[in-house]
Amino acid sequence: MSFKKKSTYIVLAALVIVLVSIVSIAAGSSGSDLANRTLSPAFAPLRRAMTTVVDGFERVYNLAYRYDRLVEENEELKARVARLEDDYREYSEISEENERLHKLLGFATKHTDYTLTSATIISWTSSNWASSFTVNLDGETEVSPGDSVITETGYLVGRVTSVSSMSATVTTIIDTTMNIGALVYETGETAVAEGDFDAFQDGQMRLSYIQNIEGVMTGCTVVTSGKGGAYPKGLVIGTVSEVVTPASGLGVYARINPSADIDNLSHVYIITEFEVSD
Amino acid sequence: MSKLRKNYIFSIIAAALFMLIVFVLQSMVFSRILILGVRPLLLPIAVVSYALLTDEMKGAVFGLAAGILCDVSMNSPAILFTLLLTACGLIVGRAAQTLVVRNVFTFMIGCAAVLVLCAGAQMFSLVMLQGVPVPRLMPTALRQTLASLIFSLPIYYFNRLVSAVSGFERGYNG
Structure with missing residues (x-):
């Protein structure tokens, strides 16, 4: 057999093998199992190499032709993230x-x-000498000076001291000008919760004119007495943090820690009307 | 419109902007952020700074406007700062024209004097109406003055920058 004829046979045989393997791969695992099992391992490196090359080409293609689209997509995603953040807020x-x-x-x-x-x-x-804040009003509500201001849980925050068409000024309970008729909830003792400059600097107020100091202890709850009709009865002012006896022994008073977190308020509720209790 | 008139209007707008920025800082930023445990007073410093670089009339008008804003930022219906800062603007402006050299040193002295005066005026109602002893109020007054003085130089140089751009500065020697 001449060399030329021999090479033709070799090429033909190679082609047959390639064709058989292609057909067997295309037919999937159900058909031509033998050819598949025999030839697949042999073609695996070639496939991997081809996949790598094709992936490389695809990446280059994406970079070259889809860059603008990716930029657009990125912008769109950024906008969507911003929208979602807005929604979340x-x-x-x-x-x-x-x-x-x-x-x-x-x-x-x-x-x-x-x-x-x-x-x-x-x-x-x-001001470092007073405690007050301004609230907005919608213009339709009938808020007037003297109205009590509370938190959503009913803790007393302060009192409206001036009103304009769109806003009102609220003086908080720790301000030195405040005087509130109070009641020690546990004992029923009447007293006056008042602003005091020393207590004000610690964010507290003072409970003075207590009839029977023995019954007042740290942790006692102080509420509004409702006497005089300036404040509704039973609003929580705060809790007693300390009972102070001056050196003279006279004028014993207690420090009250307000229940409302006055420094961190953002919303308040104004009691514009209430039934005065006897 | 003449160039002189244009410059005049521009200087008024610049002064108003300067005041507005200081007002926003005092009433919206430093009403919640405490320095040395107190809220600094910035508008009186702005009045001293402006009056020192201009004259008594402009100083008084600036003081009047700043005083009204200061009373607003204190949530106070009283006209304490309106009167006080108008007088300060007038006196500092007059002194700058006749008595003192316009420089940082005189500015700092003027600021300290006005801030002490403001603290004294704020203490007045507590002492007179509520009978709070003066020694109990002194620590707060001192801290307020010191905390405010921290801002005097930034305000001064900001005002000088604004004045240099708008052209309301005159007779500066330092």
């Missing part, structure tokens, strides 16, 4: 408001005689 705000309203609902259910108006704090005083 909105959701958080709604969730917070929902929680506040839920607490308020519980409080309002107990005190059906109260007419409440919600208000958002828009600014705090710059």
